[in-house]
Amino acid sequence: MKIKLWYNRSAVENADYYFKMAKRFEKKARGALEAIGMLQKRRKTEKKEKKELWKAKEWYENFPHFFTSKNGLLCIAGRNAGENELLYRKYLEDNDLWFHADIVGAATVILKEGATKSELEDRMEAASFSASYSKAWKNCYSSVDVYAVKKEQLYKEVQKAGAFGVRGVREWFKGSAVRLKAGISEGKPVLVPYRWKGSISNAVDVRPCGKLNKDVAASKIAKMLGADESYVKSILPSGKFALRKVE
Numbered sequence: 001m002k003i004k005l006w007y008n009r010s011a012v013e014n015a016d017y018y019f020k021m022a023k024r025f026e027k028k029a030r031g032a033l034e035a036i037g038m039l040q041k042r043r044k045t046e047k048k049e050k051k052e053l054w055k056a057k058e059w060y061e062n063f064p065h066f067f068t069s070k071n072g073l074l075c076i077a078g079r080n081a082g083e084n085e086l087l088y089r090k091y092l093e094d095n096d097l098w099f100h101a102d103i104v105g106a107a108t109v110i111l112k113e114g115a116t117k118s119e120l121e122d123r124m125e126a127a128s129f130s131a132s133y134s135k136a137w138k139n140c141y142s143s144v145d146v147y148a149v150k151k152e153q154l155y156k157e158v159q160k161a162g163a164f165g166v167r168g169v170r171e172w173f174k175g176s177a178v179r180l181k182a183g184i185s186e187g188k189p190v191l192v193p194y195r196w197k198g199s200i201s202n203a204v205d206v207r208p209c210g211k212l213n214k215d216v217a218a219s220k221i222a223k224m225l226g227a228d229e230s231y232v233k234s235i236l237p238s239g240k241f242a243l244r245k246v247e
Contacts (some may be wrong), residue, residue: 033078058225064085064133064235067132068122069198074112075126077133084108085161092151093169099126099175105135108164114149121164121197123148127173128193136178138239140209143175160196182221182232189227191235199237202226203246 002067009017064077076091078156080085087108092098097114109130111118127146136144147170155165182191182202192198194205202225212220218233222244226233 001163011233016049016241033195034072040200052181059091064129064191064237066125066129066192066196067110068118068125069196070119070121070125073114073118073122075129076110076112077129078108079133081161081163088154088164092154094150094151097123097126097148098151099130099146099148099155100166101131101134101136102147103139104129107133109133111148114148114202123171124176125193125196128179129140131178132180132193133237134178137208137237140240142208143177146173146176147171148173169187178208180237182206182225183246185226186229189225189232191221191232205244205246206236208237208239208240210240212241212243214241217243 001061011082044112060074060076063083067073068075076087078087084107087110088098092110093112095113095116097111097118099109099111107130109126111122111126114123114126127148130146131144134144147166147168149166149168153166153168153170155167156163163239177194179194180191181196181200181203182189183192183203185192185198185200191206193202204224206217206220206221210217214233214236218229218236221227221236222229222232224245
């Protein structure tokens with residue numbers, strides 16, 4: 001360690017110089033520690049506020065869901081056989097439409113009032129949502145066929161959670177896109193079909209068959225949206241992800 005000394009100053013003067021310098025550094029160090037403490041406290045507060053902000057307030061917020069851009073109809077998806085069964089038994093009503101991708105391993109998707117109030121665009125958005133929450137995502141498909149039926153056409157084929165039989169004519173949506181879009185709409189993070197035409201900011205194109213696993217994708221999307229990571233992860237389908245910021 002090198003110490004600079006001034007030959008034209010006394011030993012006391014040289015020592016005094018370094019004493020004063022040490023005091024200045026000590027003051028700066030205290031200031032830096034205080035700033036770090038304040039920053040950590042602020043981050044904890046922000047994290048707590050985010051968790052409170054995205055806490056489910058309505059029953060449907062416990063499921064992946066969105067409101068159609070044409071008529072504002074609620075569309076909900078199950079994430080497993082248990083949730084599929086719950087949606088069928090508790091929330092499917094006579095004026096709703098039930099969507100299912102034509103593939104083994106797909107979510108129950110319900111378009112509320114879809115049988116009475118939906119237009120084609122509402123149903124096409126619901127079909128794309130259904131396609132995205134099916135095995136098609138994990139299998140790296142870009143599209144899959146989806147059909148819709150009324151509640152009266154469903155029956156329990158076997159006593160197995162989430163398993164249903166279908167009677168009668170189905171409305172088909174051929175080649176429904178397996179693709180989603182994340183963003184902020186009306187102040188909350190949303191995950192919607194890519195074709196959704198509602199107002200959205202900080203939009204992120206979310207596709208299957210990328211290099212990111214669910215944990216990494218959720219972390220990146222949450223960071224882009226300023227949202228809670230655990231919430232984002234809970235509404236993503238299963239599989240790999242490719243993300244791209246939408247300009």
